[in-house]
Amino acid sequence: MMHHSFELILANIGRHISLTAEESSYFTQLLRPGHYARRELLLMEGAVCTDFTFIVSGCMKSYLLDQQQKEHILTFAAPDWWIADINSFITGNPGNLFIQAISETHTLALSRRNQEILLREIPKFERCFRILTERAFAASLQRNIDAMSLSALERFEKFRLQYPYLLSLLSDQEIASYIGVTPSFFSRMLKKHHLK
Amino acid sequence: MMHHSFELILANIGRHISLTAEESSYFTQLLRPGHYARRELLLMEGAVCTDFTFIVSGCMKSYLLDQQQKEHILTFAAPDWWIADINSFITGNPGNLFIQAISETHTLALSRRNQEILLREIPKFERCFRILTERAFAASLQRNIDAMSLSALERFEKFRLQYPYLLSLLSDQEIASYIGVTPSFFSRMLKKHHLK
């Protein structure tokens, strides 16, 4: 099971900085384990996102509802990924994103307060979070590029090649929402191109 | 003129960390001033982006050309902003972005090598770059949200409210490319809504 063992998150951090045993345990002490059932919300629109959340097992999504209450999925987070409403997290203002478990999910949350303590006590974590943020930023820019320069079909092809693991966990509506089309168009597209 | 005085960039940094006079001068020593004529390229597709570039005056854009050689603008950078092909910068691999001056532009470039030196010598810059990256990341996510949930008209309205300064510097084609429509559609849209 090992849901709340810290191997995965320490390996994640260890890709960017080296920690001593004491530093590792200082870090893990600041984490708050969490457990979410399928469809359970971690964050609601209008709430302040106080945590940077690491996915140990399961899967989550962040999304917003537009004026017509249509869901638009911004990110998925599989195990070994982080999820948050970054804008709310860094400003401390209420956010406009929902974060929800897609399947049963175990998490480790680092609160803003604990992040500040961590950065003060072990400054090399600044480097780690800088690198994590840079990577997430690069991925977000690539998504902007794809949205502008690829067709819906190309966006889907890219998605399934890039995240085959997610494909099996997600409903068609969720994939459609992520690539930016309606479920009915997505269904027609799959049929037309014999992708199902 | 003061194009290569460091007031602007020191104020930019000073919003996130405090520097002593010695630290400030150590930092500015690592910067390479640059000057670009209108339409001059700072970076070409296929090249490695070795610099994080701060805009002192003028304006730049980053864009890519798709399979049909159509230009898609990813970001604009006005004075007091940074620009780079982040993906290429952090991986060291050749990038797929162009970076070009829209008007005559004065810059201060921090090379990857010098950034490493800076981070080693004055570790609190880790914090500064983490924060800069977080903000740029949040802006990029917001753009993804807007692309998914707003109409072309709404994206334009938001753009003109958010960046009135840029409006006067840019051609219609550039604005159209940024909001993700063709110049002809953009022209029709402006006319239809009496926005010109």
Added chain:
DNA sequence: CGTCTATTTGAATGTACTCAAAAGCGGTGG
């Protein structure tokens, strides 16, 4: 088995695109 939700399909529509041509605009040279 019945209920609930997800997916598919149909028909009509809208948003944005392509290609091509025309008009407007800015600079340059005769």
Added chain:
DNA sequence: CCACCGCTTTTGAGTACATTCAAATAGACG
């Protein structure tokens, strides 16, 4: 100063991609 060139913007006509709304079908689960 005007004529011309090149580039941007506008317009026209036809089209493609994607949407809406509603209904039908299929799956999942108690």
